[in-house]
Amino acid sequence: MRTLRWRGATARTTDPVLVGLVAAVVYALHGHDGPLGRDLGVFVYGGEQVARGVPPYVGIFNSVGPLADAVPGLAIRVGGLVGADPVVAARTLFLVLSACCCALVSVLARDVLASRAAGFLAPAVFLTFPEFLDLASNGPREKTVMVLFLLGALILAGRRHWVLAGVSTALATLTWQPVLAVAVAGAAVLVAALPERRLRAAAGFVAGGLLTLGATVAAYAASGDLRTAVGGFVLVNLEDKQQPSVFSAPAATWRLLERGYGASIWLVLLGLVAVVVLAVRVRSARLLALAAATLAGTAWTASAINGAPDLFELLPLGAVGVAGAGLAATRHLPVRAGRVLLVGATAAAVLAAGVTSVTTRSDLLDQERADVAAVLAAGPADASVLSIDAPEVLALAGRRNPTGLQLFDPAMEHYLDTHRPGGMAGYAREVERLHPTFIVVGRHYERAWPLALLERDYREVGRGTAWTWYLARSAGPAALAACITANRRAMGG
Template sequence: MPETLNRLRRIDPWGPALAAASVVVFLVHGFGGILTRDLALYAYGGQQFAEGVPPFVSVLNRAGPLAHMVPGVATWVGRLLGADSGSDDLFVMRLLMMVLSVAAVWVVYLLSRDAFGSRLAGVAAASSLLAFQGFVTYATGGPREKTTMMLLVAIALWAVVHRRWGLAGTTVALATLTWQPVFFGGAAAAAVAILLLRARRAQLTALVRFAVGGLLTTAAFVLYYVLVDALEEFLDAFYFINATYTRQTGLLAYFADEPSEIFDGFGWSLWLILLGLAAMVVLGAVRVRRLDRDDPHTVAVVALGGGTLASVLWSCYVFNGWADAMFMLPFAAAGLGGLVHLVARLVPARAGTVVVAAYVAIVLVAATLSSWQTRDERLWAMRDVNEDVLEVVGPDATVMSVGAPQPLVFGRMRNIVYHQMFIAGLYEYVDDTWPGGLEGLAADIEDERPTLITIDHPTWYDFIDPVVERHYEELGTTYLMTWYVDRSLGEAELEELREIVGRDLPDD
């Protein structure tokens, strides 16, 4: 017992304090965010994994397998504890995402504290992370792979700062197995830190440990897919489709073509993020000019600056939406922590503490207000529509999702085929690989004759139009998806379905 008490006393109290503050911010935001297409895809993949279906076998997706496995573990635990509906599954997944986000705040504090050698920097960085709107959105409004990925990135960077190369390699691999592009920032930070080691032998040892950690972790996932006889599906989804079919844009083109979308995702905090990224690069560059390889803080800051620069450059090449910026948030938070720390050092000691305290107070208040202002309660109405529709069509009903997996999540149902996404190159992939191409897929859907077809954007998928026109009635559009039902249902059921889908919904 005395040893346990001593260990507790050695815990830096600012970590738990910031974690507690994050819980408040996240709970203010609430768990009622609408279930969008991408969120539903990961929730559906998680449900299927909990039922024993491996990622990429359950549904074709181009993120890493952990994007499905993590919400799957939450679903499995929730069902053990008595979760008895799709909405219960979703709540447990979101609860886990909040726990991971709380952990990310704590780790970012440790990362920045240890990189800059200052608790003030750590507190400022963790507080800044809470002010990033998109981070809070997914903390309780997921599940999204970016939440898991962010925590793993923060741990990887902390391991780099402490020269724990095996852990760094393992966590960079795990982050990459969640969302592939994160590899470039994490690997760049590790590479810079390794190159700054003085002895050639130390560099080689560090590189080997980093590589072994990453390769063993990746090999474990490859072995899993070999054992479940799905290695081809894993390789296709994780690498080959992305390398050969996926169409992507870059950050600058995205800002030029769709600036409102990234502002919608991050709001005012976008400017804070940009400032943090710029600050981290500049702070790293300044340390390079006065490079002291024997100073661990100098090496840490230069490594973080290098990782930030690599992340930004990659984003200039590939960027598909505001959520793609989330892998840069630990770098941006650390940059803001370092910038506030620098300002505090330029003024008298007591004034420096006041500067940091004022900054932290402002961003935490802003984070809480932003969390409340972006609070979304439409999930409950969405759930009611989905559950009511599924109740009318009955327990034997089947669903074909075309970019609209929400009914599958709420109803704990399985799609009639493992394809649901047909955008950004997947349209061409399915046409090339499905027997008979997209026309063959449409014919197979017609043979299966699902009770319901749900589509996110009906004008995007002309291959399914003939099937819909021959056999289905359009019920209407609710919350990001259009419903079609088989006309063979009785008129009484059709009329009831029309009424359900035709309801007035909050902010539909």
């Protein structure tokens, strides 16, 4: 396989830095005013609570890892010191983290394919994946952080830094649990490929992971919130028996992926196949490890996929695979022609990503902000707000939900029925006792439990971009009329 060789140690540092800078520019062109949907609102709201000292799972009970709230919480806390808006602060950090992901894709491709050209082509391909690009500037989303730590784990394991690889694997898992299988599969192959001291390497990897997990458990135990954390991190996910998959809904899954990735989904699939094919042909330890990680990730994603971001754990592997296929395609070409082809492909991918970034900008966040501010300003001065599947409203308002419960999908409701005194019926009675001034409900929420309360004690105000406002009848007709008018004006009539 003909490659463009490294020219000294300087390029090993400067190339990933250059890649990261270019990626940051491409992502910045997308702007940071895209809509704050339900899933993104979860992590802004959770981050706001962490910034106020409330641990993940306590501020908002969720089913992903604690770092999903902790990382945006760090951004919001630091941003607050300089007066930055929480959404802007979180999105700025996640843009930087996304650019770092591109830089690490460059390092991984260089390590696995032993090629400087691959170190540029792979991240350029990675830039073209629209779903990752959108969330790079319009996040925050937990899977962006997961990709960063997964890449770190694969790179560190490939370089035989076993303890650090274990730490990075644990951090990725503490962000999004399913990635554990991907990182462990890759590390296991690299350990097995060692000529000696396999047990020592495996022990270092496991020790790094367990130390990180142990520190997290100890922190929750010290705060008295360990039971809540175990419920969110483990038990809710064990209750989820209805995960959609490629096998149960192939057509719907394909439409979901096409909406998220467009034509680039074919690049992802090509790259994943290429990784396995190259591993079989070349049989280097790093390629075999990447193939094992690819197969593990593909198996999980095919069996449980809820949205386009669920593919994130496979995107860097697919990008490296495309770069490997590109190198293989130039193997029989003259050196100069091969270089021109690879440089041209890299430039074309970056240009395509830049065009996508500019042409898919959105300013819907402005309207969301206007609606939340206008309705709350029109309501009673001491109004309280309770969210049912609409955490983005409280995130934009800077308000705290009266309870830590906001998300009520079937798995969450089953968990609450099983583990919470009184179950969902008890929670419905609690909401009735709290009698918040506003109840805001996610637009696509269709569970039956709040309907009786809303019909009896509340009046519909109107709809935001992805939620519906309800005002307590006790607020009076004048307040209702003012809120309806405010909502209509904010939403353009």
